Amino acid sequence: MTPLPGLLDTEAIRKDFPILDRTVHDGKKVVYLDNAATSQKPRQVLDALSAYYERHNANVHRGVHVLAEEATALYEGARDKVAAFVNAPSRDEVVFTKNASESLNLVANMLGFADEPYRVDRDTEIVITEMEHHSNIVPWQLLAQRTGAKLKWFGLTDDGRLDLSDLNEVITEKTKVVSFVLVSNILGTHNPVEAIVRRAQEVGALVVVDASQAAPHMPLDVQALQADFVAFTGHKMVGPTGIGVLWGRKGLLDDLPPFLGGGEMIETVSMHSSTYAPAPHKFEAGTPPIAQAVGLGAAVDYLSGIGMAAVEAHEHAITEYALGRLQEVPDLRIIGPTSAEDRGAAISFTLGDIHPHDVGQVLDEQGIAVRVGHHCARPVCLRYGIPATTRASFYLYSTPGEVDALVDGLEYVRNFFG
Amino acid sequence: MTPLPGLLDTEAIRKDFPILDRTVHDGKKVVYLDNAATSQKPRQVLDALSAYYERHNANVHRGVHVLAEEATALYEGARDKVAAFVNAPSRDEVVFTKNASESLNLVANMLGFADEPYRVDRDTEIVITEMEHHSNIVPWQLLAQRTGAKLKWFGLTDDGRLDLSDLNEVITEKTKVVSFVLVSNILGTHNPVEAIVRRAQEVGALVVVDASQAAPHMPLDVQALQADFVAFTGHKMVGPTGIGVLWGRKGLLDDLPPFLGGGEMIETVSMHSSTYAPAPHKFEAGTPPIAQAVGLGAAVDYLSGIGMAAVEAHEHAITEYALGRLQEVPDLRIIGPTSAEDRGAAISFTLGDIHPHDVGQVLDEQGIAVRVGHHCARPVCLRYGIPATTRASFYLYSTPGEVDALVDGLEYVRNFFG
Amino acid sequence: MYQDVILDHYKHPHGRGLRAGDAEVHHVNPTCGDEITLRVKLDGRTIEDVSYEGQGCSISQASASVLNELLVGKELAEAQRIQEQFLELMQSRGRIEPDDAMEEVLEDAVAFAGVSKYPARVKCALLSWMAWKDATAQALKEAAA
Amino acid sequence: MYQDVILDHYKHPHGRGLRAGDAEVHHVNPTCGDEITLRVKLDGRTIEDVSYEGQGCSISQASASVLNELLVGKELAEAQRIQEQFLELMQSRGRIEPDDAMEEVLEDAVAFAGVSKYPARVKCALLSWMAWKDATAQALKEAAA
Ligand SMILES: Cc1ncc(COP(=O)(O)O)c(C=O)c1O
């Protein structure tokens, strides 16, 4: 086989990820194709975590001793790194949360408690899409229930893309907020930001972008997106669990009310009333995930060292190759775009009548880790009339050889249940 | 000096904590007396984190591959360990959050959105105390603002204890919830749970206990407490940052509405409506802090290995010794109980007219790490008419020698500014 | 986990299809979309028929087939004992190694012992059994009414 | 950080106490409770007096004393240049090593260079300077009105 154009030097990269040497089921080396669920972590990130705990650990802010100053510098330094990674105009626009779900809930709650002009209430509408992750559906359903606002959404085309033919009917003068996923975790679809943002701006609605499957895989520029809020999550981008990010426009973060209350987010407290610290601290109640932010900073350094454009090119090549090879498998139906254009590296499919649970289990017996189920996007399964899918998802350390292993594995699955 | 009764073998214990070998300011070994802010982490916890990331990392629940099953078993195993650690009647009563602040906000928000009989609204009252950490003040202030409920509190006596003389006037038939700290992080006071719980039960109010400074330092038995909710935080109990716990009675967790929405917390989702998973998952939206829960499990194992009664005895001995020695320092005034009875190992004080910032800074130059400021409990400073305090706080690895170093350091501070 | 017995039942299910019954239930496993519609027909205290229709993975389908084979024709008390033993086996997390005595009671169903090691799949194996229990309770209530 | 110059100013503050002024401000550093009340008295474009009263750490107290010593008697434009240079020094995170030219302008205030390495203390050193800037702006506004 001729090498694919754009591939990274995966041999070198894989050496950074200790878990990729792991064997399962009597010595089979693990083929990890569950990257859309969570990524593996390089040595560099694990070292940053250990160094933090072994040498610098202290609670952040307001401390006058060396450890507290070092921990604060590391924590706030991670904020600088993340801000640069997404090209944020200001470090103060980067709020650390525990995961993307908290980031999205944070926005939904701020808007429910906000004053005009942001306030979501019974006379207003919220717009999402049918391909959202549950973490970008349920917070808006809860907000709608609590405020009486109406929840609307864009449907999907048969080939797994957003149906924007009714753009002007879905987003109307009543729309206060439009929240959508940049890259779908189940379909792989890369959505057309510009058209949605333009219409949202026309009616004065805020735009929230769920970039959980974008930040790990492609250059992300919050200014170019022209969104108001962008959410993503550390564990999918070679960072630790327990850390997420909400980027928000400075003016909005200044205007909007806090969500969680507690230590760190205050300016001054008396029993009768409190005032709040300026953003981002206003939204970071309690001891933050300090070590996890430091780990995310190291993750961002790692990814930037390789270059996000290079990561994107690598995944594009792998995705193109995988889409081609998967479509050779009889009875395999891809759920989502079948070509690699405007598409990420998560590929969902069904295999004849074989239930995804069985596909996944028999692949696992061969050491191949994929995810099966509705991938926290059940409305997509309902839309395409399937109970679940099998999903293979790739990352910067994935190789064409792993794609081949998957295809061989699927042949074995077919024979096993044939 | 005759050895104090009840001391742990700190020589052995300190070997487990790599950071305690750290030197600062040209070779001075760090004397870490900022344990109420955050604790240091033993090798055993760091190893559990590394092992998780290097061998088992995957997203939890619903996975059919080996790594996902292992990660799920580790994560849910940590829940079992925490449940046993606090003597919870059921593992399903242990909710993982990101810190104690989130746990407390979670309760406040659930009660704001709950149906009767739990609902907090304009006709009801919330009771806290004047010695709460900001994380147990601000969530209730926000809830009061949002619902119109009235916020009331118990005041403090001159010697740093709760003034319960008006117990029956503060907690009334209108009280829906009483939330108070078990051990104060600024005064060190250990509060009388029984009297408060009895009165709360009399009027049918829910009881929330902030055990952030209790769980790390003494045996904690949620059944004996007779509370409805108990909150604590991992990083103060030799665990990682980014993980907290809310224990809640099963029946309540079943009845109360969810707070954050997203992946993991649902049963079934459609665009029109969703149903929620049973507790604890109902309250764990998004990818949880998996590695951090595993780390907390290891922390709990570590503490249980030593025995919480032994930890308590050690700290009691150190506290008694420290209170005695500190009171030898001229112009030193302890803010909080001056004897070791019903008292934790956090000791706040003022030193003549020397500002705490200066005390802390000059101690730091000698390698002694204490915290200065209002310790996220500004109402206590207001109550005692002081701008701030210096706080030394001890833990299972603290030694009488470190107390002596502190006392010598304070003498130096006095001379320096004298 | 995929014992031949299980694959056989999956490929050639026993008693599949909906027939007349005294009670019908519909059970769903929301995490993976497995579904079953199941009817129970009683003849006094004897199980005359268990008929079903559903979609799902091989484990859930094979389990329904085994259930039909095992329970049809049995006395209710006996069937309940079988159901309880199967439940215990499935919740054993791989810790129960079926012996002859167990095989006597559970017959083909002992093949599911390996599934109990996979927490994510235990629910699949139990789906039809929970549906049967539910339908039987309903049928008895109707008979009593 | 505790240069002798700083300790001297802390123990023997210059111009402490409130005297007549054209404007008064009250500034607080909420994180540590440092407070200052400060008055500015102008004589045309010249600073006739800066008087103050406050509580706080040695850094904030000494800094107010240095400010009084440096700014009283200066032309406004000159004082503003001094204030800006002090601000720059304090925000340098220890990266500026004061040279003779700087010492010419800042005099005793260069002793605070070391404080700039301690982010938690920079606010203490700046408290009185921010209060002065604020009070001066108010005094000028009153004069113009
Ligand atoms: C008594 C008390 N409650 C609550 C908290 C908040 O804990 P966290 O900052 O981990 O949310 C703390 C510690 O900061 C505390 O000491």
Ligand SMILES: Cc1ncc(COP(=O)(O)O)c(C=O)c1O
């Ligand atoms: C598109 C998308 N949005 C949101 C999330 C939620 O991220 P987290 O679980 O880290 O909160 C995920 C991943 O699970 C995702 O794929």
